[in-house]
Amino acid sequence: MPQRLDAARPDFEQAFAALLAAKREVSEDVDRAVAAIVADVVARGDEALVELTRKFDRFEIAPETLRVSDGEIETAFRASDPEALEALRLAAGRIETYHARQIPPDHDGTDEAGVRLGWRWTPIQAAGLYVPGGTASYPSSVLMNAIPAKVAGVERVVMVVPTPDGVLNPLVLAAARIAGVDEVYRIGGAQAVAALAYGTRTIAPVAKIVGPGNAYVAAAKRRVFGQVGIDMIAGPSEVLILADGQANPEWVAADLLAQAEHDAAAQSILVTDSAELADAVEQAVERQLATLPRAEIAGASWRDFGAVILVPDLESALPLVDRVAPEHLEIEAEAADLLAARVRNAGSIFLGSWTPEAMGDYVAGPNHVLPTARSARFSSGLGVIDFMKRTSFLRCDRRSLATLGPAAIALGRAEGLEAHARSIAIRLGR
Amino acid sequence: MPQRLDAARPDFEQAFAALLAAKREVSEDVDRAVAAIVADVVARGDEALVELTRKFDRFEIAPETLRVSDGEIETAFRASDPEALEALRLAAGRIETYHARQIPPDHDGTDEAGVRLGWRWTPIQAAGLYVPGGTASYPSSVLMNAIPAKVAGVERVVMVVPTPDGVLNPLVLAAARIAGVDEVYRIGGAQAVAALAYGTRTIAPVAKIVGPGNAYVAAAKRRVFGQVGIDMIAGPSEVLILADGQANPEWVAADLLAQAEHDAAAQSILVTDSAELADAVEQAVERQLATLPRAEIAGASWRDFGAVILVPDLESALPLVDRVAPEHLEIEAEAADLLAARVRNAGSIFLGSWTPEAMGDYVAGPNHVLPTARSARFSSGLGVIDFMKRTSFLRCDRRSLATLGPAAIALGRAEGLEAHARSIAIRLGR
Numbered sequence: 001m002p003q004r005l006d007a008a009r010p011d012f013e014q015a016f017a018a019l020l021a022a023k024r025e026v027s028e029d030v031d032r033a034v035a036a037i038v039a040d041v042v043a044r045g046d047e048a049l050v051e052l053t054r055k056f057d058r059f060e061i062a063p064e065t066l067r068v069s070d071g072e073i074e075t076a077f078r079a080s081d082p083e084a085l086e087a088l089r090l091a092a093g094r095i096e097t098y099h100a101r102q103i104p105p106d107h108d109g110t111d112e113a114g115v116r117l118g119w120r121w122t123p124i125q126a127a128g129l130y131v132p133g134g135t136a137s138y139p140s141s142v143l144m145n146a147i148p149a150k151v152a153g154v155e156r157v158v159m160v161v162p163t164p165d166g167v168l169n170p171l172v173l174a175a176a177r178i179a180g181v182d183e184v185y186r187i188g189g190a191q192a193v194a195a196l197a198y199g200t201r202t203i204a205p206v207a208k209i210v211g212p213g214n215a216y217v218a219a220a221k222r223r224v225f226g227q228v229g230i231d232m233i234a235g236p237s238e239v240l241i242l243a244d245g246q247a248n249p250e251w252v253a254a255d256l257l258a259q260a261e262h263d264a265a266a267q268s269i270l271v272t273d274s275a276e277l278a279d280a281v282e283q284a285v286e287r288q289l290a291t292l293p294r295a296e297i298a299g300a301s302w303r304d305f306g307a308v309i310l311v312p313d314l315e316s317a318l319p320l321v322d323r324v325a326p327e328h329l330e331i332e333a334e335a336a337d338l339l340a341a342r343v344r345n346a347g348s349i350f351l352g353s354w355t356p357e358a359m360g361d362y363v364a365g366p367n368h369v370l371p372t373a374r375s376a377r378f379s380s381g382l383g384v385i386d387f388m389k390r391t392s393f394l395r396c397d398r399r400s401l402a403t404l405g406p407a408a409i410a411l412g413r414a415e416g417l418e419a420h421a422r423s424i425a426i427r428l429g430r
Numbered sequence: 431m432p433q434r435l436d437a438a439r440p441d442f443e444q445a446f447a448a449l450l451a452a453k454r455e456v457s458e459d460v461d462r463a464v465a466a467i468v469a470d471v472v473a474r475g476d477e478a479l480v481e482l483t484r485k486f487d488r489f490e491i492a493p494e495t496l497r498v499s500d501g502e503i504e505t506a507f508r509a510s511d512p513e514a515l516e517a518l519r520l521a522a523g524r525i526e527t528y529h530a531r532q533i534p535p536d537h538d539g540t541d542e543a544g545v546r547l548g549w550r551w552t553p554i555q556a557a558g559l560y561v562p563g564g565t566a567s568y569p570s571s572v573l574m575n576a577i578p579a580k581v582a583g584v585e586r587v588v589m590v591v592p593t594p595d596g597v598l599n600p601l602v603l604a605a606a607r608i609a610g611v612d613e614v615y616r617i618g619g620a621q622a623v624a625a626l627a628y629g630t631r632t633i634a635p636v637a638k639i640v641g642p643g644n645a646y647v648a649a650a651k652r653r654v655f656g657q658v659g660i661d662m663i664a665g666p667s668e669v670l671i672l673a674d675g676q677a678n679p680e681w682v683a684a685d686l687l688a689q690a691e692h693d694a695a696a697q698s699i700l701v702t703d704s705a706e707l708a709d710a711v712e713q714a715v716e717r718q719l720a721t722l723p724r725a726e727i728a729g730a731s732w733r734d735f736g737a738v739i740l741v742p743d744l745e746s747a748l749p750l751v752d753r754v755a756p757e758h759l760e761i762e763a764e765a766a767d768l769l770a771a772r773v774r775n776a777g778s779i780f781l782g783s784w785t786p787e788a789m790g791d792y793v794a795g796p797n798h799v800l801p802t803a804r805s806a807r808f809s810s811g812l813g814v815i816d817f818m819k820r821t822s823f824l825r826c827d828r829r830s831l832a833t834l835g836p837a838a839i840a841l842g843r844a845e846g847l848e849a850h851a852r853s854i855a856i857r858l859g860r
Contacts, residue, residue, distance in 0.1 A: 084844040087837035094834075098547060107531050116781070117528060117795055122774055124808045125752075138845050171844055207807040226663070229808030233656070254853040261849040293848045322555075340823060344552055351546070351825035354857060358850040359826055362838040365547055366822035378554045378637040378659030380820035390810035392796035393770060395781035396789055404524075407517035408792040414514040414601055415568050418723045419691040420788040423684040427784060 001282065002268075002306030007316065016309070020323060020374070024236050024265040024305055027215070034219040037190040038198075045200035052191040057133070057164045061186065063202050068184040073177050076170035084139075084171055085178075091363040092143050092178045098365030099151045102384035108393075114400035119392045123153035124229070126204070127387055128196035129181070130211035130221075131172060133162035133188050139175035140361060144368050145211050145382065146179035152387035157181050158206055160196060162188020188213075190220035197224035210369075210382065231386060232379060235372040236265035239357055240326035240346075242317055243281075244333035245274035251353060252277070253284035255330060258358050260301035261294040267305040269324065271317045278308045318342050325376040328357045347376045402428060431712065432698075432736030437746065446739070450753060450804070454666050454695040454735055457645070464649040467620040468628075475630035482621040487563070487594045491616065493632050498598075498614040503607050506600035514569075514601055515608075521793040522573050522608045528795030529581045532814035538823075544830035549822045553583035554659070556634070557817055558626035559611070560641035560651075561602060563592035563618050569605035570791060574798050575641050575812065576609035582817035587611050588636055590626060592618020618643075623650035627658045640799075640812065661812060665803035666695035669787055670756035670776075672747055673711075674763035675704035681783060682707070683714035685760055688788050690731035691724040697735040699754065701747045708738045748772050755806040758787045777806045832858060 005015050040048040046063040053061050077085070108118035127149045131142055142159070149157045159176050161168065163186045176184055185203060187195060193213075199205030208229035209221060221230045239259040243252055256268040272278050285302060289295050311317045314333055321329060325345035333339060336351045343349065347370030350357050361368045369382035396404070405424045412420035435445045470478040476493040483491045507515070538548035557579045561572055572589065579587045589606050591598065593616045606614055615633060617625065623643075629635030638659035639651060651660045669689040673682055686698040702708050715732060719725050741747045744763055751759060755775035763769060766781045773779065777800030780787050791798045799812035826834070835854045842850035 081844065083840050087840040087844075090834070090837045091841065097541075101537050102549075104534065111527075115794060119532075119796070125774060135846065140841055140845065226803070226805070229805070251853070251857055254849065254856045257849040258847070258853040261847060288849075288852070292852075293846075298849060336825075343821070344555065345819075346821050349821060349823040351823060352827070354828055354831045355824055355826045356831075356853040356857065358842060358847075358853050359831070359834065359838055360822075360824050361850060362841045363834050364545060364824050364826070366549070366824055370822075371819075373656070375656070375659070376819065376821070378819060381822055383820065385815070389775075389801075389806065389808060390813065391773070391776050391779060391806070392790075392800075392811060393779040393781060394785055394790050394794050394796055395766075396785045396794070397782070398784055401784045401786075401789070404520070404789065404793050407520045408789055410513050410517040411521065411570055411792045412788060414511065414517075415570065416565065416723075417688070417691060417788075419684065419687040419718075419728060420791060422718070422722075423681070423688040423786040423788045426684045427681060427786065 002302055002308060004278070004308045004310070006310045008310070008312060016320065019307055022305065024267060030215050030219050034190045034216055034223060038194040038220060038223055041191050041194035041200065042198050046202050049187055049191055049195055049200060052189065053187055056189050057162050059163055059166045066185050066187060066202050068173065068186055073173045073184065076173035077177055079170045080174045085174060087363065088139060088143065088175055088178050091140065092147060094363055094365040095143055095147045096151060099148045099384050103151065104385055104388065113403050114397055115404070116395040117393065119390045121388045121390050123155070123388050124207045125154070126156035126158065126206040127154045128206040128209040129157060129159045130192065130209060130213050130217055131159055131161040132213055133164050137161065137169045137172050139169070139171040140368065141212065142172055142175035142181070143179050146176065146181050148367065148382060148384045149387045150180045152384045154387050156183070156206070158183045158185070158196065158203070160185045160187050160192040162186070162192070190216045193217060193220035193224060197228045208387070210386070231369070231382060232371060232375060236267065237262045238267040238326055238372060239328040239330060240269045240271060240321060240324055241330040242314055242321065242333060242339065243270065243272045243277060244314060245277050246334060247277055247332040247353060249277055249280035249284045251356070252281045252332060253288050255356050256281070256285060256302065256306070257288055257292060257298050258356065259328070260298035260306065261292065264297050264300040265305065266301045268302060269307045269309065271309045271311060271320065273311050273313050275310055278310060282308065314339055321346065325374045327370045327372045327376065330355070330357055345376045347371045347381050432732055432738060434708070434738045434740070436740045438740070438742060446750065449737055452735065454697060460645050460649050464620045464646055464653060468624040468650060468653055471621050471624035471630065472628050476632050479617055479621055479625060479630060482619065483617055486619050487592050489593055489596045496615050496617065496632050498603065498616055503603045503614065506603035507607055509600045510604045515604060517793065518569060518573065518605055518608050521570065522577060524793055524795040525573055525577045526581060529578045529814050533581065534815055534818065543833050544827055545834070546825040547823065549820045551818045551820050553818050554637045555584070556586035556588065556636040557584045558636040558639040559587060559589045560622065560639060560643050560647055561589055561591040562643055563594050567591065567599045567602050569599070569601040570798065571642065572602055572605035572611070573609050576606065576611050578797065578812060578814045579817040580610045582814045584817050586613070586636070588613045588615070588626065588633070590615045590617050590622040592616070592622070620646045620650035623647060623654060627654035638817070640816070661799070661816060662801060662805060662809060666697065667692045668697040668756055668802060669758040669760060670699045670701060670751060670754055671760040672744060672751065672763060672769065673700065673702045673707060674744060675707050676764060677707060677762040677783060679707055679710035679714045681786070682711045682762060683718055685786050686711070686715060686732065686736070687718055687722060687728050688786065689758070690728040690736065691722065694727050694730040695735065696731045698732060699737045699739065699756070701739045701741060701750065703741050703743050705740055708740060712738065744769055751776065755804045757800045757802045757806065758790070760785070760787055775807045777801045777811050
């Protein structure tokens, strides 16, 4: 059973703060190993990739076979389950439509002082997408990472995916083809991140690297940050379900378990004003767990990190939601829209009882790469602007420089930066 | 004299690559010291701040005097030079107008499948602004960091600024008042970053920390990243000036020196198709250096990191500009607009001969916090969205879940996530 907290009890604040502070991940100290791997790839390029792939993925490779050929992708495509392919195509279309609306507006105007100013968004020129191997190799994540890049206009989207013992999920290659990925390399780990950041003879470098990975991948991304851009470092997944007494306990239980099955470190929290619903959900979770293939993982997550929080009314739960800043927030309540409008911190909100979070994972259109570990307080899910950058521009003429220049000269001198002041004064003949 | 490169020579690619790769900063290894400071502030809060301020800033402080009072800010305001205050007010107004256009659009719509989807941008709730002490304590940077936060709607903008030996530039406090900063604390270094990230009895924590600082501040920001958001880690400033033979060599030289006077590690690069201009600019730089107060710094920067690059024509310089990805790009050429339209990577572009870069530093309106060290390939200058985050939302109804649910079920099963599939199937009665 997960812990139960009651907002009416005097010890609630302490218990809630402890829930927020709970560490769900053991941070492995892999920095030294990763530093060596990155340095090796920088020094020896393809040769290092071949050796490290032999060592970590138990797989023989050569510089000529690092890249997955078009023929292999075609073969994988044909080998994929037609129903799954059709679902991927549907998902890709909806994800593209949703993200196309995110292309940010430019600005270009001249103000009354005669100054032309604005900005222009441009795509980054090349992006790298890390896809984990083995059981966490998800075709849906290929779509969610690659499509926003393509919508942004990135010319070269490069995917890396390790093939432990040579095994690769064909549906991952099919998703890459559907999403328009330009190059696929069968490498993984810190060595793949290093190759994307610094380039090798076979792999041209990219400007930004996105996508989830294990502790080695995360440490490598932190290490190459600066050389290239990176996305957020993703933690274990989480859902907070805000439900009133009308919610269907079986549906709520199913949604809690969908989150919990990701990872024993995932977190599912139910917040409700109905003790009856809380009891019914807990019983339904136990029942549903019994027949779940990933019962061991989901059960551990629910037992160790799950929580049921009783509140006097759902409105009073809103400050708690903002403190949790959940990656996924489901609101299965009559007043879902009103409550959602007042939430400040959440990665994504799922409104009403007919919107299980899994719809957002796959086909609805919004991105499923979302801020975890309370970072929705200050960051957003993956989107088109993560693959673009904004360049501001400015044009003065003789008149506007004469109007505004003296103020800039005054500030330059006040800051002790005389050459700044002079660069303006010299044009004004002062 | 700075080095001169000629694109027509066979060794050019090698020389240009070396210029790009040149390290301009010695990276101090302060990680261990910073880890201890952060841990101390987490453990002992205000008490640690008092002791560390005594040690590093040689200044006696108490928890009650950590915060700069309204009275002190008022006094600083009255003590400030009226001309500088007027210039700050003018700058603040223009910066606010420019940034107000950056508030990103929300989206909320229902598609033909009956799915309601969209996103909503909200301000982060509290932001911390680090302002360096001593000679690099710039009032203009207070405006550039605080105003976008206020435009975004951040309720609590908290500034920290060290006061070595108790000394604080009154114009920095005046700028804080003009920009609408809500709280100011007289602390600096890694201890100030830790206080903002974790909070103390006196200082409530923030969700994001921005602003420049020394190696300790940068290392502290990297360390608290995750607990809070951070902006980019800024490197030494840089300008690339693209000029044709018509450019005024005295003006170009003044602009190169305005950049160089920031820091001996700053970089000023001239790219031109006119060897005559190149010669004239080099002579003008030497002449102007002779009377510059910061001649020692500017001279060292120009000598050690400056460069003059000759190209056959300005169009052929565009790929070089994109590889440099300069923080500041000035185009002093007849064809400035046409050339600018084809630039891919630059933090900010200054068009034409009447737009010295210093105008962008102070009063024009665009932000002067810009990506350095080639990071304009993948990142943008500071803006309003750096103080906001996007929450996506989704609402299905019975009909749309029936339409799209089967595809999501198929993908869940294809990924081995049965509980995902069941959370949808249970609602469809399957």
